[in-house]
Amino acid sequence: MPSLTQTPTWKSLVSHCAAIQNFDLREAFNLNPRRFEQFSLQFNDILFDYSKNLITEDTRSLLVDLATHSALSSKIEAMFTGEKINHTEQRAVLHTALRNRSNHPVMVDGVDVMSNINQVLAKMRVFTDKVRNEQWLGQTGKPVKDIVNIGIGGSNLGPKMVATALTPYASDKLNVHFVSNVDQTDLVETLKPLNAETTLFIVASKMFNTQETMTNAHSARNWFLEQINDEKAIGKHFVAISTHPENVIEFGIDPENIFEFWDWVGGRYSLWSSIGLSIALQVGMDNFEQLLQGAHEADLHFRDTPFDRNIPVIMGLLGIWYNNFYGAESHAILPYDQSLRYFCEFLQQSDMESNGKSIDREGQPVDYSTGPIIWGQPGTNGQHAFYQLIHQGTKLIPCDFLAPANSHYHLPKHHDILISNFLAQPEALMHGRSAEEVIAELPEQDRNNAILVASKVFEGNKPSNSFLFDKLTPKTLGSLIAFYEHKIFVQGAIWNINSFDQMGVELGKVLAKVILPELLNDETIGSHDCSTNGLINAYKKLRKADD
Numbered sequence: 001m002p003s004l005t006q007t008p009t010w011k012s013l014v015s016h017c018a019a020i021q022n023f024d025l026r027e028a029f030n031l032n033p034r035r036f037e038q039f040s041l042q043f044n045d046i047l048f049d050y051s052k053n054l055i056t057e058d059t060r061s062l063l064v065d066l067a068t069h070s071a072l073s074s075k076i077e078a079m080f081t082g083e084k085i086n087h088t089e090q091r092a093v094l095h096t097a098l099r100n101r102s103n104h105p106v107m108v109d110g111v112d113v114m115s116n117i118n119q120v121l122a123k124m125r126v127f128t129d130k131v132r133n134e135q136w137l138g139q140t141g142k143p144v145k146d147i148v149n150i151g152i153g154g155s156n157l158g159p160k161m162v163a164t165a166l167t168p169y170a171s172d173k174l175n176v177h178f179v180s181n182v183d184q185t186d187l188v189e190t191l192k193p194l195n196a197e198t199t200l201f202i203v204a205s206k207m208f209n210t211q212e213t214m215t216n217a218h219s220a221r222n223w224f225l226e227q228i229n230d231e232k233a234i235g236k237h238f239v240a241i242s243t244h245p246e247n248v249i250e251f252g253i254d255p256e257n258i259f260e261f262w263d264w265v266g267g268r269y270s271l272w273s274s275i276g277l278s279i280a281l282q283v284g285m286d287n288f289e290q291l292l293q294g295a296h297e298a299d300l301h302f303r304d305t306p307f308d309r310n311i312p313v314i315m316g317l318l319g320i321w322y323n324n325f326y327g328a329e330s331h332a333i334l335p336y337d338q339s340l341r342y343f344c345e346f347l348q349q350s351d352m353e354s355n356g357k358s359i360d361r362e363g364q365p366v367d368y369s370t371g372p373i374i375w376g377q378p379g380t381n382g383q384h385a386f387y388q389l390i391h392q393g394t395k396l397i398p399c400d401f402l403a404p405a406n407s408h409y410h411l412p413k414h415h416d417i418l419i420s421n422f423l424a425q426p427e428a429l430m431h432g433r434s435a436e437e438v439i440a441e442l443p444e445q446d447r448n449n450a451i452l453v454a455s456k457v458f459e460g461n462k463p464s465n466s467f468l469f470d471k472l473t474p475k476t477l478g479s480l481i482a483f484y485e486h487k488i489f490v491q492g493a494i495w496n497i498n499s500f501d502q503m504g505v506e507l508g509k510v511l512a513k514v515i516l517p518e519l520l521n522d523e524t525i526g527s528h529d530c531s532t533n534g535l536i537n538a539y540k541k542l543r544k545a546d547d
């Protein structure tokens with residue numbers, strides 16, 4: 001098979017990119033008053049405006065050709081129908097089945113997985129209703145007040161992001177906390193204000209052998225038993241979510257308290273499974289199902305809509321346009337919604353763990369750039385931190401701006417100010433400010449100050465997408481997350497990489513296991529390179545024994 005870069009569609013895009021080198025967005029808008037209509041899409045209450053990109057109609061057609069020639073349609077079908085597209089681990093990839101609200105069967109190895117999924121959803125409903133209605137009582141007969149989700153990576157980032165985003169829907173009787181880092185600061189500071197009698201722990205781990213999670217879970221159990229000195233009480237205060245019930249039972253959690261999921265759910269795509277239990281406890285099962293519904297509707301859109309009107313396909317193709325034809329190295333995620341403050345962190349794992357690969361599906365090194373660096377934080381905070389570099393730095397950084405038209409809260413002025421910024425930034429990036437405009441705005445005495453003028457010029461012509469939606473409801477959030485998941489899928493499919501394994505996280509884990517016992521003995525260490533030896537030995541000198 002020829003390398004992607006040798007295919008006619010790729011070569012056409014290279015030539016096209018050279019041909020439109022001088023493309024100017026301001027001019028494109030001036031010449032075409034219908035540009036917004038031509039390059040925007042509506043899905044339910046979500047408006048996706050991609051008109052402020054360095055593209056023409058031809059660019060879109062050529063990018064769609066690239067998707068078509070990469071057999072994207074059949075790859076999408078393969079995912080939805082349970083083919084083992086994660087070929088290195090021989091697994092299907094079926095987060096879409098977890099939110100399949102259509103009653104259509106989804107088969108894995110000849111078995112319809114929908115009945116298992118629905119059983120777990122029913123079990124989650126019974127449990128969350130009990131806890132939320134104060135019918136699940138702790139060892140001393142008190143209802144649960146605090147829930148601590150212990151998990152890392154996909155067993156933390158998705159649930160934490162969604163639970164935080166949906167705070168306006170939260171029960172005021174429950175506080176949900178997330179502990180992920182093996183740095184004891186995380187657990188100690190989270191537990192400090194809590195009372196074991198009214199605390200419920202969720203140990204969330206697909207494998208149930210992840211070092212950080214198991215260390216935190218053991219310490220949480222010790223903390224609990226120091227206050228309630230009764231092993232039997234664990235049954236009322238610890239539940240687990242895992243694909244490995246045998247490891248959970250070995251830890252000592254009651255088999256009744258295990259919420260199952262399956263190896264065809266990738267960790268970073270698992271918030272839709274029982275890994276979302278903390279979300280369901282926070283906002284109730286009806287709202288959790290609305291989240292699934294939103295994602296399901298986005299799945300249908302992705303599966304059934306022609307590529308040139310398909311939001312995740314367009315998102316993926318635009319990313320490829322900048323990544324591979326403009327040399328952009330990163331992509332900024334900029335939600336104008338404080339409740340989406342963990343959205344970027346969540347997408348960092350989804351995108352970078354999925355598409356941070358340098359071999360193709362045949363095991364050959366790729367000769368093109370793959371997954372971008374994902375970064376960002378909510379506006380307007382980011383504006384006062386790193387937007388300077390996006391506006392006037394030397395790097396091309398495509399940006400996604402996201403905002404709700406309506407806030408859940410009602411302080412006067414705030415929301416319109418927020419949205420004026422959400423609208424102004426993409427406009428400023430695109431429009432820029434010429435030397436003539438700067439000079440016209442400067443006081444008379446500064447107009448000949450060339451340095452001052454140059455420093456106030458904004459080159460402009462910088463690309464962005466904007467998502468404007470009605471309100472951040474569970475359903476809308478579900479759709480937005482699914483769009484990003486599918487965008488990642490589209491890019492992985494075109495780059496011909498496996499987006500669903502994560503071998504790159506293994507080596508560091510293995511080496512840490514070698515180093516750990518070396519930290520605990522008194523010998524001087526000399527078996528690594530001299531830098532690592534030096535650091536280990538310095539640590540051993542500095543480290544004081546715990547009191």
Ligand SMILES: O=P(O)(O)OC[C@H]1O[C@](O)(CO)[C@@H](O)[C@@H]1O
Pocket residue numbers: 152153154155204205206207208209210213267268353502505
């Ligand atoms: O849920 P587990 O098995 O504890 O794994 C946690 C995380 O570790 C990883 O395997 C590697 O970081 C992620 O893919 C996963 O989300």
